[in-house]
Amino acid sequence: MTTGTKVDRRILKTKEAINKAFLELFSEKEFEQITINDIADRANVNRGTIYLHYTDKYDLLYKCIDFHLSKMFSSCTIHVNLEKDDFISEQKPIFKYFEDNFLFFSSMISNKITSLFQERMLSFVKSSIKKNLDQSTNQTIDKELVTQFNASAFVGIIEWWIQNKMPHSPQYMAEQMWDLFKR
Structure with missing residues (x-):
């Protein structure tokens, strides 16, 4: 029997209120x-309560960014060498996460x-990408360059999609990413 530390629900609600207030102000x-x-x-808490959980507003910002990025990538991985259907099914949840958290990501960008x-x-x-880079990648291309190229392209597309208020569905974006990466 495993015993894990349970986080008090009041603490979770307080942190959610702080994060929500911060995000609203940030936007x-x-x-x-x-x-x-x-x-x-905005969160309807005392200043001291914020300092119990965060060192300062920069700490709050970093933790907020890390939370969203970790949550998004914990369930999704970015593989470079996949078949079309596998690639799209992997990418769609990432775009869906961006769509579901539009306020956060649009504020950040x-x-x-x-x-x-x-x-x-x-x-x-x-x-x-580094964790999942297939060993069969063309040996004449530096793996670091492959990683940098794919990561920069992915982040650039995400930024464009968010800045343009997500004009396409997550499914469409995943399909387009497939087409772009395979060229």
């Missing part, structure tokens, strides 16, 4: 203009803090 104004007081007021988010997302994508 309304620049990161530098957001204060801990703003977040506390449209805010001045974009380069931080882009760097972290690129790092997550490269890590996923």
